[in-house]
Amino acid sequence: MRRVLLCGVLLVASCGWAGADDGAQERLPGAPTGVTAEAGSATSVHVMWNTVASDPAVAGYEVYRGRTKVRDVPASAHMVDVTGLRPSTAYVFTVRARDAEGRLGPGSREVRTTTPATVAADRSPPTRPGRTTGRAVGSRAVQLSWARSADDRAVLSYDVYQGSVKIHSVGGGQTATVVTGLRPGTRYAFTVRARDAADNVSPAGATVRLTTAPGTDDGRDTAPGDFRASTHRADGAYHLDLSWVPPRVDGVVTEYGIELDGRPATSLVWGGTAPRGRASYSFYVGRDPGVDHRVRVRARLPDGTWGAFSTERTVTTGPAGR
Missing domain, CATH: 2.60.40.10 (Immunoglobulins)
Incomplete structure (x- = not known):
């Protein structure tokens, strides 16, 4: 069963076989x-x-x-x-x-x-990581480094974010890492946060902006596939019905952006388990029949960037657009 929070963002609560022969x-x-x-x-x-x-x-x-x-x-x-x-x-x-x-x-x-021991009454987060630097390593990876954070107990791990998305984590003894699974010719913004055993998280260190080297990937594989759109009428109003196949990328896609008539319409965020197969969503578009709407959708990728848009579809409210 789905629960919907309409505050600009939509939250949906739904990341030894033996073959017959050697060939199998x-x-x-x-x-x-x-x-x-x-x-x-x-x-x-x-x-x-x-x-x-x-x-x-x-x-x-x-x-x-x-x-x-x-x-x-x-x-x-x-x-x-x-x-x-x-x-x-x-x-x-x-x-x-x-x-x-x-x-x-x-x-x-x-x-x-x-796992470390439980720390009683620890409410003090680590200090922010210092001197965060990085460099692109080819077209699909970057190398990041930072100065150690301080904590009243000990830093347990460092979390790497691309935008607001956590994409990587390393142990508290490390001050460098390589982030893979990125896209060629793409600009990224990374930050690092420190975490202690009580789950206190530091402020983010300085943002590191890097661009991966050009490559043969033009981004089309990041678009949702088999995008479909139709309309239906309910309670005197028209609704747009969308469905698509999530792009196959390195990581879990939990957020989609929907564009209506050339403008951002809404964000769709799965708060539980995101669909593995076809995803679907329906939303209100007005009470007037005979109105043409252009719609397309794109995914926020696990590396924190937006993927390519799906094919754009045009639908009409009313009997011809049911």
Whole structure:
């Protein structure tokens, strides 16, 4: 069931198979690589991995704590926060890729981390990271570095943001990282925040603005696919009915911008699990029949930038536009 908050932003509450023969085994997804696990607080761990290229394509990932599956993640994601953990406890995580038929590939290598102890009555955030710098590394990655933050206990992790979107996290002992999965020829703005064991977060460090090198990706793959639009009449008013297929990108798409008649109309944000398949949305456009409307949609990508617009559709309110 959907709940809608109409305040400029819409919030929707809905991120060992044995084949018949050796050929089938070869088509299983491979083991995820680059898996890391960093404690994000006394009760959470941030797990990241590299996306798995597979034919047929990967449909999702399963994250395991020991032998227990703790999270299902859509194919577009390569990071997740595992919450509800115990303080001062050692954990082991692995990740497996799953294909569209539910078959699992081999597990990744095991990664280990220990959550810190709970800190009583700690309400003091770390200081902001200092001297944040960076450089583009080719067309799809950037390297960032910063000076350590201070905390009355200890800094547990650093979170990297692109705009307002958290896209990366590293341990409190690190003061540099490489952010991958970016788009060629695109300008980005990064900030870094420090976090302690009590989940107190520092102010953002200085913004680092970088442009990735040009590449062959013209951005069209970031547009929502198979975009459809129609209208219906209810309670004396006309509503626009939209549906589309989310773009396949590195990460989870949870926000879309809808443009109506050449102007931004609304933002659609999934507060729970974003659709893995076709997404849909309906909104009010007025009471007059026979009005033409042009509409298109685009996704806010996991790297914090807006993707390309979908194909523009024109619909007419009234009997011909039902």
